[in-house]
Amino acid sequence: MNTNKVLAFSIAACFCLSVAFNQAVCARRPITITQRQEALQRDISKDQKTMELTKKEADGLRDDMNDIASKITKMKSKNGGKLSYSDEGKIEKDLNDVSLKIKKLELKKRVESR
DSSP, X not given: OHHHHHHHHHHHHXXXXXXXXXXXXXXXXXXXXXXXXXXXXXXXXXXXXXTSSOHHHHHHHHHHHHHHHHHHHXXXXXXXXXXXXXXXXXXXXXXXXXXXXXXXXXXXXXXXXX
């Protein structure tokens, strides 16, 4: 009987450790700038369809995304077709700014609808 308890505990502990390890690995998976751009574009379209963003707000955010895309093209042309680490940091900051704008507008709509 005691052996069964130890075995059950060992199996449960291994399961918990494997789940925790898997979550840690997945949480740290890098995302490229292109993937972030695509995700933000999807968020803008989704929020416009669900009326969390007005057409004017969505168009403004798309303009911001187009400005970032132009900035990337310009940066790449000056660096042999690649972004430098410094340029990547600048682009990530710009993408963070757009992401924050989206979240602020979403929250504003939620507060107004109450």
